[in-house]
Amino acid sequence: xxxxxxxxxxxxxTPMQEGMLFEYLYNPDSQAYxxxxxxxxxxxxxxxxxxxSFQLLVAKYxxxxxxxxxxxxxxxxxxxxxxxxx
Numbered sequence: 902x903x904x905x906x907x908x909x910x911x912x913x914x915t916p917m918q919e920g921m922l923f924e925y926l927y928n929p930d931s932q933a934y935x936x937x938x939x940x941x942x943x944x945x946x947x948x949x950x951x952x953x954s955f956q957l958l959v960a961k962y963x964x965x966x967x968x969x970x971x972x973x974x975x976x977x978x979x980x981x982x983x984x985x986x987x
Contacts, residue, residue, distance in 0.1 A: 907983040909963065914977050922969060922977055952987075959987045 914922065921934050959965040963981040971977035 906985070908980055909966070909983045910981040912979045912981070914969070914979055918969070918979065919977070922971060926971075955987050959985060 924931060924933050965987075966982045966985045968980050968982065969977060970980055
């Protein structure tokens with residue numbers, strides 16, 4: 902059974918977030934606001950150190966623990982979860 906996520910904070914969306922949500926709902930296949938990059942790494946990669954650093958970023962910055970909820974709500978919200986598994 903899945904454990905329910907614990908909520909840390911709830912915020913209204915910023916105007917930019919509202920616009921991005923609107924664009925997504927209007928056209929879910931749109932590439933608007935989507936940017937992807939990749940990097941090549943030469944040499945040996947310490948996977949454990951990369952995972953740990955990413956976990957620390959997620960723990961420190963609530964943006965990485967945010968979800969956007971809009972279904973069955975009068976106004977959409979950004980919900981910050983206390984913990985997430987990266």
